[in-house]
Amino acid sequence: MKTISRTERRKEETRKRIITCAMDLFNKQGFEQTTVEQIAEAADIAKGTIYNHFPVKEAIVCEHVQRMIQEQGPEVLGQIRQLPDTRSRLITVLYKSMEWMHIKLNSDIYEKYFIYRMQTVVHSIRDQSIRSGFSGVLEQIIELGKKTGEIRQDVPSKILVGNLETISSFTAIGWVTKPECFSIYEAIEMNVDIFLNGAKSAGGVTPMKE
Structure with a gap:
């Protein structure tokens, strides 16, 4: 087991305090209305520390969000593994994640989270530290799909998850x-089908009439 130093423990405690105080302020007065100065005051730390x-x-x-997902990830994966195929696993986990975050976060914070995730998704492929906990759940589903032959082997799982x-x-x-x-459920189904099967017409190529 890795030994955590006193300095590392203090950093983690500070990080948790920042998150707790910031989320409390975001929920009470809105994301845009909350300043870094207010978060620092609530957490009783310097602005630069944030x-x-x-x-x-x-x-x-x-x-x-990442910490919440990491806490619930093992239980979610255990349930998802009982489903029959990759399609049903992806649809279920995507729907549950959106439903869960919609309950946990107000629409203002929810929107900020997803926009930020889109901005950082490319960087997260290279840097593990900024990956969402959710991407780890998706990656395990993709890896399971590769083992069953449902997902192609020649593309790295991290790229597919991205x-x-x-x-x-x-x-x-x-x-x-x-x-x-x-x-939202129909939209998720469509996205998963496009992800798994591509955008090619099921009936083959049909020339457009002029």
Whole structure:
């Protein structure tokens, strides 16, 4: 077991305090209305300390979500493994994640989170530290699909997960901003089918009539 130093413990305690205070303020008065100065005051730390841990406010939300997913990830994966195929696993986990975050986060914070995730998804492929906990769940589903022959072997799982997360993020933002316009479950099903099967017509290529 890795021994954690006193300095590392203090850093983790500070990081947790920043997240707790920031999320409390975001929920009470709104994301845009909350300043870094207010977060620092609530956490009883210097403003610069926050920037030592998080480059922008959105990164605080992202880590908050990441920590929640990491806590529930093992239980979710255990349930998903009981499903019959990759398609049903992906649809279930994508729907449950959006439903869960929609309950846990208000629409303002929810939108900020997904926009930030889209901005950082390419970097997260190279840097493990900024990956979402959710990407780890998706990666395990993809790896299982490769073992069963449902997912192609020649593309790295991290690349496939990045593509799937990007598609899902656009859908999530559309749902948050205009939930009355479409069924989120049907949209997820369509996204998963395109991800697994591509955009090619099932009937083959049909020339367009002029």
